Amino acid sequence: MIIDCHIHLSSPGCRFIREDVETCLDLADRAGIDRMVYLFNLQDSGGYDPAPDDILRSNDLGMTLVQHYPDRFSSFCYLNPAHDVRFLLDEIERCIARGPCAGIKLWVSVKADDTRLDPIMERASALHVPVLHHAWYKATGYAFEESNPAEIATLARRHPDVPIIMAHLCGGGWRGVLDVKECPNVLVDTSGAQPQAGLVEFAVEQLGVERVVFGSDWPIRDLAVQRTRIDGAQVTADARGAILGGTVARLLNATGKVAVAP
Amino acid sequence: MTTDTFDASAWVGQWVFGSGDGESLDKMIRCLLEVGVRGAVFSPIRAVMAPEPMNANTVLRSQIARRDADEFAARMAAIINPSLPNWREQITAFMDAGDDTVVACKFIPNYHVYELSDPVMNEVANTLKSLDVPLCVQVRMLDERAHHPRMLVPGVPIAEIVEFARSHPTLRILACGTYQSELRQLAEADNVSVELSSIESGNTLMNVLDILPPDRVMLGTHAPVYYPAPAIAKLQGYGITPETIEMIATGNAERFFSQLA
Numbered sequence: 001m002i003i004d005c006h007i008h009l010s011s012p013g014c015r016f017i018r019e020d021v022e023t024c025l026d027l028a029d030r031a032g033i034d035r036m037v038y039l040f041n042l043q044d045s046g047g048y049d050p051a052p053d054d055i056l057r058s059n060d061l062g063m064t065l066v067q068h069y070p071d072r073f074s075s076f077c078y079l080n081p082a083h084d085v086r087f088l089l090d091e092i093e094r095c096i097a098r099g100p101c102a103g104i105k106l107w108v109s110v111k112a113d114d115t116r117l118d119p120i121m122e123r124a125s126a127l128h129v130p131v132l133h134h135a136w137y138k139a140t141g142y143a144f145e146e147s148n149p150a151e152i153a154t155l156a157r158r159h160p161d162v163p164i165i166m167a168h169l170c171g172g173g174w175r176g177v178l179d180v181k182e183c184p185n186v187l188v189d190t191s192g193a194q195p196q197a198g199l200v201e202f203a204v205e206q207l208g209v210e211r212v213v214f215g216s217d218w219p220i221r222d223l224a225v226q227r228t229r230i231d232g233a234q235v236t237a238d239a240r241g242a243i244l245g246g247t248v249a250r251l252l253n254a255t256g257k258v259a260v261a262p
Numbered sequence: 263m264t265t266d267t268f269d270a271s272a273w274v275g276q277w278v279f280g281s282g283d284g285e286s287l288d289k290m291i292r293c294l295l296e297v298g299v300r301g302a303v304f305s306p307i308r309a310v311m312a313p314e315p316m317n318a319n320t321v322l323r324s325q326i327a328r329r330d331a332d333e334f335a336a337r338m339a340a341i342i343n344p345s346l347p348n349w350r351e352q353i354t355a356f357m358d359a360g361d362d363t364v365v366a367c368k369f370i371p372n373y374h375v376y377e378l379s380d381p382v383m384n385e386v387a388n389t390l391k392s393l394d395v396p397l398c399v400q401v402r403m404l405d406e407r408a409h410h411p412r413m414l415v416p417g418v419p420i421a422e423i424v425e426f427a428r429s430h431p432t433l434r435i436l437a438c439g440t441y442q443s444e445l446r447q448l449a450e451a452d453n454v455s456v457e458l459s460s461i462e463s464g465n466t467l468m469n470v471l472d473i474l475p476p477d478r479v480m481l482g483t484h485a486p487v488y489y490p491a492p493a494i495a496k497l498q499g500y501g502i503t504p505e506t507i508e509m510i511a512t513g514n515a516e517r518f519f520s521q522l523a
Contacts, residue, residue: 193407194404197282225466228495
């Protein structure tokens, strides 16, 4: 089972457009990817600082995806921690507790080490779901309240019982891997950026194979190209299997929302 | 997928901001063979940061020339720094040698601190044309976001490449390390081709061919800075004919680097 833990849709108005979803599935089939985790819609989702309505629309799309293609898609509940706590908890209730979402997605609205994340993390812990958080080290400057891996590590230490998937291995780079090394609840996804040689091996060596997971960042990036980053890395076949789906399958299964064969 | 893939842009050596223990020519060839690449145009990576490129070029050319003929077609793009007073010597030392090892020149304007609009560049371009030497322009070595924070080197401006190309329409130019977002502007100059190493989007090859005709697109890996396998995956070409993929995988490079044929 090959699972891509990091995809988006880019649907105008956050509408469910079957043709676009079928294209995604065709590309996934060609890349040998069995299941994908939808995180949020790239268009009409309020940009860096989405409003509550933007959040609702993006999450509605994710839940519709799961409803139509339960064997191909999982969805995470996208949140903006700057919103009222009541809204955040209600949305988690709607999407995860009573809905099909299997995790939480956080992007650049609020820095990862901000205490406004605490209610979200506490609820994630209670529901046994992971949190996937964007992070990057950028020499060119950051977007809005974009987090870096050191800030993910701070969050992870404050909530050691919540699995945190830190997005973008090639964005955090070597320093990012080392930032989270001593946080056993942090995994790193391989999605996005250019395929800098050596980073997958470094991450496996420093974090252990169970803490590196495959993601693509489609449609910003190419499913087959991103997958091949793992295929082309100098790791064992067992490690490759864990990275490409085994670990995420266990994470998703632990939520009780899906039953995925590892 | 074709089994005759050719890499139009690869390197030998250790990228100073990367990890690893130095990538020799033999190791690079082994790595490329493992992913189905049967030939490549290499450049010496230490020439990117060197004060002059002659030594690095000489060493690599010797290494390639010493290889026995085998299943891998190793060729070279000599790094030329036209901002140095000896640019003519650089070109003639490598392009007049009468051997088929060196098939192109490669410029690195941003790291070598010059512009394609500099006054000397007309004469440089005319020299290349007189020798029928194709030109590779390395737009960037790495995603700018991943640069060392004390050494940010912006990419070569695409407008500069387009203007230079239009000024020399008979000069074959390969833009290396470009992004998808830069293709529409590069399309304005008919004599500019691109290689795929840094180009990526949701359906990479299809999206490239929406902008450029297939005869202006080549495979490039930018190895060893990048893993080579992802570049090969771009040839999967959802909805693209095998003939077109063959062109991109090898045919266009054969025509561009005419000594390969």
